[in-house]
Amino acid sequence: MANSTTAHAHDDHDHKPHGIKRWLYATNHKDIGTMYLVFACAMFFMGGAMALVIRAELFQPGLQFVDPGFFNSMTTMHALLMIFGAVMPAWTGLANWMVPMQVGAPDMALPRLNNFSFWLLPFAFTLLLLTLFVPGGAPAGGWTLYPPLSLQAGDSFPLTIFAIHLMGISSILGAINVVVTILNMRAPGMGLLNMPLFCWTWLITAYLLIAVMPVLAGAVTMLLTDHFFGTSFFTASGGGDPVMFQHIFWFFGHPEVYILILPAFGVVSEIIPTFSRKPLFGYESMVYASASIAFLSFIVWAHHMFTVGMPLAGQLFFMLSTMLIAIPTGVKVFNWCATMWKGSISFETPMLFSLAFLFLFTIGGFSGLMLAIVPADFQYHDSYFVVAHFHYVLVPGAVFAIMAGVYYWLPKWSGRMYNEKVGKLHFWLSTIGVNVLFFPQHFLGLAGMPRRIPDYSTQFADWNMVSSIGAFIFGFSQLLFVYVIWSAVRSGEKAPARPWEGAHGLEWELPTPAPYHSWDTPPPRNVIAQGAMH
Amino acid sequence: MTKAIRRVPSVLALSAAAFASLSAHAEWGNLNMPVGVTELSKEIHSLHMTIFWWCVAIGVFVFGWMIWSLVAFRKSQGAKPDTTMVHSTKAEIIWTVIPVGILVIMAIPAARTLIAIEDMRGSEISIKATGYQWKWQYEYIGEDVSFFSQLDRQSDEARQLKSGVDPKSVQDYLLNVDNPMVVPEDTKIRMLLTGQDVIHAWWVPAFGMKKDAIPGTINELWFKVDAGKTGTYRGQCAELCGRDHGFMPVVVKVVTKEEYKVWLAAQKAAASPAPAEAPADAPAADAVAALPAAPRG
CATH class of the missing domain: 1.10.287 (Helix Hairpins)
Structure with missing residues (x-):
């Protein structure tokens, strides 16, 4: 601790621009991280409001509130906002805040690029949200944009494509920044295998982003030229193939799934050891498992499209490669279990969210394993079983891990403690809500309810009603999240430099709140050694 | 094992x-x-x-x-x-x-x-199903029988926004059609699937099978309903196909082989315009069956 104080003796006379300029011209990783997180939170609530429109319409059979076309717009926009607007920016925000502090760097490697990659997002999402007001309405062909259906869109089409391009550019630039920071800016003495697992999973995520976002850009550009310039990449009547789009899309789409979840593995791998007061079990195997998952994510894409009519050999290959993902994922779950084994466990809010992650992500993993079995997938495909599956891995998976990370690092960011009681209330309402919301969707799917329908046969009425009740509990309890953070930042108790007894890592060697410029002289080796106890 | x-x-x-x-x-x-x-x-x-x-x-x-x-x-x-x-x-x-x-x-x-x-060999009847926004067309290959199948009128009225009709009062709400596909029991049926406009998917949970109906492509699937399992089996389109994706059910009526022969003969008789002295059939079915076959993709 003494070392870090001397290293940051001049922190008191930090200069930062005031007012709007601080944010518009921001190059500080902490400011940009905050902007990313606030933006993600805004999109989370907007996407959540759309989800509540969906669940309100599905509360009962019959159409009560919205036109089926608008319903389809809601499902499409909900997905685009949540994936590209909420979860991905939230991870980039956490990376901005934590990566420099964890590797002992003064800032991100490319601060002006960092500013640019953030400020693309508000424009991208303004364009996307504008589609709600153009003739023909917002895109309604699903976030997967399958042609020919997506080509039937009205004026929203070019806006959507351009918005996706901007989001893609933003993601690629953000990813480049993370890679360069981690590879070039680690403090002397911090080897790659000394890094916290959050940096590792983000490094792998960043490579995935750089690899696949251009593929998405290519796919949507081909859609654009099919729509406006008379090409026939995906138009059967012109000699094109609609299925080719699906192959290209999912070559992006499956790694994208791991882009959303790998940083979650990293966060949980920080939090579980802290509150078990025991180092992470099998650190190296965790790194290798993350890398294997990333590699496998490139060779499993067609399991999203088993029903398009692939050759037998293709179906067998994608079934086997998909099943293989269970191995490194299992290794991770077992390592987290072993980390808790013989620990000394306490249950603060970040740990509670991480434990919910552990239980509920595993349930999502099980349904994923079931979905890999091709013959059974012929039943599950495009049913509510799939909806239940990916929401289990994305909501109590990715979203819970983001929340766990925010609760965990908030004292370091703000210098203030959140209210533990309200945090726990938020946790329990969220966990109960999310299960009431998504568990019955397994039943609905198995009983034969297709996804993306605004109205359903009466045999599905009971569980849909339960699911909708869960949705409203979950949705409104997120207001508590905003409240608990707001009140902590405004008037929380002062937090000590190491608010969690078992926390290790360079970020905890800094004073609290973390100074505006941290590690502008690299941490000495003994501080790294003190911090790098995984 | x-x-x-x-x-x-x-x-x-x-x-x-x-x-x-x-x-x-x-x-x-x-x-x-x-x-x-x-x-x-x-x-x-x-x-x-x-x-x-x-x-x-x-x-x-x-x-x-x-x-x-x-x-x-x-x-x-x-x-x-x-x-x-x-x-x-x-x-x-x-x-x-x-x-x-x-x-x-x-x-x-x-x-x-x-x-x-994936083993399509030995199928006895081939039926081509074409997905349209938002109905199915069934063509019995080699039999010159072809008709459209769409959401029944009662469900269609009840499903309008704020219709005021309680869906529970409608029998087989959203899972009923005007003209179901008819197949015999204990017979290997091969379905050929394609789409006319966008991608649809043909799904009957009781048959265990679902496959996409894609413009420009013909997909295949087969099923053979066990002997003695006659009845009506219901499913839905399972690939987002636009505004009324939720309103294009798949209904298959499984009958005995004899009943199937009778049904097929009636369909053929209704389809051929020559015998004017055959007004016994239901006029509605007649009109639907008389629709021209869809252009092939």
């Missing part, structure tokens, strides 16, 4: 029946995949149950381990951390190899069923 897997469904059927009897409402009991009425759908159901029970077994172990740790190693109960426990190659090998074994055990029957599903 096959025997072991065959035994699983019977064990499950017992527990499922026990669970179902607990719930007074039939609808609350809709928890699992239907067993179906074809050999393939039964195999698929058994695969589903096998992988489900594997997940349950692994879940009991993993969740048991987690809960045990959370209870036994609570700080509030004075647990002291063992900070030396950071790695074990032996453990890593064990929890890599055992899951590989389980996956192999699962992959073999899955591959076997998949090979059977």
Whole structure:
């Protein structure tokens, strides 16, 4: 601790621009991280409001509130906002805040690029949200944009494509920044295998982003030229193939799934050891498992499209490669279990969210394993079983891990403690809500309810009603999240430099709140050694 | 191994029946995949149950381990951390190899069923289904019988925004059509699937099969309804196809072979304009059957 104080003796006379300029011209990783997180939170609530429109319409059979076309717009926009607007920016925000502090760097490697990659997002999402007001309405062909259906869109089409391009550019630039920071800016003495697992999973995520976002850009550009310039990449009547789009899309789409979840593995791998007061079990195997998952994510894409009519050999290959993902994922779950084994466990809010992650992500993993079995997938495909599956891995998976990370690092960011009681209330309402919301969707799917329908046969009425009740509990309890953070930042108790007894890592060697410029002289080796106890 | 897997469904059927009897409402009991009425759908159901029970077994172990740790190693109960426990190659090998074994055990029957599903040989009747926004067209290949099949009028009225009609008062709400596809029992039916405008998917859960109907492509699937399982089987379009995606059901009426012959003859008679002295058939069916066949993609 003494070392870090001397290293940051001049922190008191930090200069930062005031007012709007601080944010518009921001190059500080902490400011940009905050902007990313606030933006993600805004999109989370907007996407959540759309989800509540969906669940309100599905509360009962019959159409009560919205036109089926608008319903389809809601499902499409909900997905685009949540994936590209909420979860991905939230991870980039956490990376901005934590990566420099964890590797002992003064800032991100490319601060002006960092500013640019953030400020693309508000424009991208303004364009996307504008589609709600153009003739023909917002895109309604699903976030997967399958042609020919997506080509039937009205004026929203070019806006959507351009918005996706901007989001893609933003993601690629953000990813480049993370890679360069981690590879070039680690403090002397911090080897790659000394890094916290959050940096590792983000490094792998960043490579995935750089690899696949251009593929998405290519796919949507081909859609654009099919729509406006008379090409026939995906138009059967012109000699094109609609299925080719699906192959290209999912070559992006499956790694994208791991882009959303790998940083979650990293966060949980920080939090579980802290509150078990025991180092992470099998650190190296965790790194290798993350890398294997990333590699496998490139060779499993067609399991999203088993029903398009692939050759037998293709179906067998994608079934086997998909099943293989269970191995490194299992290794991770077992390592987290072993980390808790013989620990000394306490249950603060970040740990509670991480434990919910552990239980509920595993349930999502099980349904994923079931979905890999091709013959059974012929039943599950495009049913509510799939909806239940990916929401289990994305909501109590990715979203819970983001929340766990925010609760965990908030004292370091703000210098203030959140209210533990309200945090726990938020946790329990969220966990109960999310299960009431998504568990019955397994039943609905198995009983034969297709996804993306605004109205359903009466045999599905009971569980849909339960699911909708869960949705409203979950949705409104997120207001508590905003409240608990707001009140902590405004008037929380002062937090000590190491608010969690078992926390290790360079970020905890800094004073609290973390100074505006941290590690502008690299941490000495003994501080790294003190911090790098995984 | 096959025997072991065959035994699983019977064990499950017992527990499922026990669970179902607990719930007074039939609808609350809709928890699992239907067993179906074809050999393939039964195999698929058994695969589903096998992988489900594997997940349950692994879940009991993993969740048991987690809960045990959370209870036994609570700080509030004075647990002291063992900070030396950071790695074990032996453990890593064990929890890599055992899951590989389980996956192999699962992959073999899955591959076997998949090979059977893809085997289109020996089909007795071929029916081409074309998806339109938002209805199906069925063409009986070589029989000159072709008709459209769309949401029945009662459901269609009830499903309008704020229609005021209680869906529960409509029989088979959203799962009923004007002209169902008709097939004989105990006959291998080959479906040829294509789409006219956008991608649709043809799905009847009781047959265990779903496949996309894609413009410019012909997909195949087959089913053979067990003898004695005549009746009406219902499903829905399963690929988002636009505004009324939720309103294009798939309904298949399975009849005896004799009934099928009679039905087919009636359809043919209705389709051919020559015999003017055959007004006995229902005029509505007549009009639909007389529609021109769809242009082929």
